Amino acid sequence: MxxxxxxxxxxxxxxxxxxxxxxxxxxxxxxxxxxxxxSVLIKENPAENVGVAGKQLSEMKE
Amino acid sequence: MxxxxxxxxxxxxxxxxxxxxxxxxxxxxxxxxxxxxxSVLIKENPAENVGVAGKQLSEMKE
Amino acid sequence: MxxxxxxxxxxxxxxxxxxxxxxxxxxxxxxxxxxxxxSVLIKENPAENVGVAGKQLSEMKE
Amino acid sequence: MxxxxxxxxxxxxxxxxxxxxxxxxxxxxxxxxxxxxxSVLIKENPAENVGVAGKQLSEMKE
Amino acid sequence: MxxxxxxxxxxxxxxxxxxxxxxxxxxxxxxxxxxxxxSVLIKENPAENVGVAGKQLSEMKE
Amino acid sequence: MxxxxxxxxxxxxxxxxxxxxxxxxxxxxxxxxxxxxxSVLIKENPAENVGVAGKQLSEMKE
Known part of the structure; x- marks a missing residue:
């Protein structure tokens, strides 16, 4: 810790x-x-699993 | 936040x-x-990584 | 779950x-x-424990 | 819970x-x-996503 | 870890x-x-911060 | 995010x-x-809520 x-x-x-x-x-x-x-943990998230301001990050990138 | x-x-x-x-x-x-x-994060978990009432979810589905 | x-x-x-x-x-x-x-967990954080864009939220409110 | x-x-x-x-x-x-x-959640992390004492676990295993 | x-x-x-x-x-x-x-972390939550089946745990206890 | x-x-x-x-x-x-x-979240934990190597941190400090 x-x-x-x-x-x-x-x-x-x-x-x-x-x-x-x-x-x-x-x-x-x-x-x-x-x-x-x-200890450090780096958690990688696919863009479609992330929301910013109510929008799917994968949609914002297209 | x-x-x-x-x-x-x-x-x-x-x-x-x-x-x-x-x-x-x-x-x-x-x-x-x-x-x-x-921000929203959707975390998807395979059934064998999840326990409910002490049982592996993947076992409960079979 | x-x-x-x-x-x-x-x-x-x-x-x-x-x-x-x-x-x-x-x-x-x-x-x-x-x-x-x-299950739902609501976690309450004091403003000085929260950072947005590199700044302490408590400082941004003053 | x-x-x-x-x-x-x-x-x-x-x-x-x-x-x-x-x-x-x-x-x-x-x-x-x-x-x-x-409920229990088992989270599996690749060694290169984990740090111990400032080092990447995958480097420590080689 | x-x-x-x-x-x-x-x-x-x-x-x-x-x-x-x-x-x-x-x-x-x-x-x-x-x-x-x-490492182990024990997180204690007040009953009104916890939901089970859509209900506030503090309400279910009264 | x-x-x-x-x-x-x-x-x-x-x-x-x-x-x-x-x-x-x-x-x-x-x-x-x-x-x-x-966003950054700083989570503060009382020593008795933390375990290191199976021991309560509060016990290790006494």
Whole structure:
């Protein structure tokens, strides 16, 4: 613990590695909790499963 | 913000679009927060990943 | 199952009751899953715990 | 309600069935809430989507 | 990682300690992942924030 | 969307503001999604509600 979760779009392996490193580094710095205590989960969502302002994201992209 | 998430079974694209629209519309009406502020996430779960009353949903369907 | 969660601001008891009823009713209609199967969780977040566009919501309200 | 969710690695069908049964049984015993009220969600995450101590789990396994 | 979360009612300190121990023990046994890797979060929800079958749990208790 | 959530200990208002700004800034940079699209939720958990390696965090602190 702590646990950081990002719900977002599909990403590349490199982007996920960077997010994991940066989230952990910044959160450790700010909370003064050692990096080894952190877990990160990157959740990738297909556009048709996401709604913004009542619209399906997949529809907004077409 | 706000963020509405539904954890449920696999659904069609049309069902997901309707859920996104209806959740956003009703929640905006009730909370008086404008629709544009809302995010919706539809999470689809395979039946073997879901437990109800201690049983695997996939087993209950057979 | 299914489970509908709303992460949002602090609300009145009546608003929470309406959200529970409307979310369940609409989701049951759209998914054809009986209302009795649904759980709803309303999560209330203090404004200083919420970020929008990188800003603390409590700062945006002042 | 209550709802138990496990975020973890990919698992076999049998492991998921056992987790559902054990989580529900123990939680019902401890909380004195009947088993029929419980939902369980098993969430499987690819190793490259998981960070531990700032590192991508998929990198730690190689 | 893994992370086990229970969304449920208000509980005593002892109940929460038992849930943490039992969830971790059983999940470690079933997944063969060492106990030290597990995090558990117990989330307590006021009855008026919970819906079951479209009804507010606080109303069902009166 | 995207939505970043941190489950962690109780924090100060300033720490939460910094987390919101840093998470949004780094995630926007890495994903090339504009900052305005991001929501952040900081979830604070009492130590007795958190388990690490099967133990209640509140017990580990005494």
């Amino acid at each position: 702590p646990i950081i979760t990002m719900e977002g779009p599909e990403l590349t392996k490199e982007q996920k590695a960077k997010l994991i490193a940066e989230f952990t580094n910044k959160a450790s710095e700010i909370t003064e909790i050692p990096e080894r205590a952190f | 706000p963020i509405i998430t539904m954890e449920g079974p696999e659904l069609t694209k049309e069902q997901k679009a309707k859920l996104i629209a209806e959740f956003t519309n009703k929640a905006s009406e009730i909370t008086e927060i404008p629709e544009r502020a809302f | 299914p489970i509908i969660t709303m992460e949002g601001p602090e609300l009145t008891k009546e608003q929470k009751a309406k959200l529970i009823a409307e979310f369940t009713n609409k989701a049951s209609e759209i998914t054809e899953i009986p209302e009795r199967a649904f | 209550p709802i138990i969710t496990m975020e973890g690695p990919e698992l076999t069908k049998e492991q998921k069935a056992k987790l559902i049964a054990e989580f529900t049984n123990k939680a019902s015993e401890i909380t004195e809430i009947p088993e029929r009220a419980f | 893994p992370i086990i979360t229970m969304e449920g009612p208000e509980l005593t300190k002892e109940q929460k300690a038992k849930l943490i121990a039992e969830f971790t023990n059983k999940a470690s046994e079933i997944t063969e992942i060492p106990e030290r890797a597990f | 995207p939505i970043i959530t941190m489950e962690g200990p109780e924090l100060t208002k300033e720490q939460k503001a910094k987390l919101i700004a840093e998470f949004t800034n780094k995630a926007s940079e890495i994903t090339e999604i504009p900052e305005r699209a991001f």
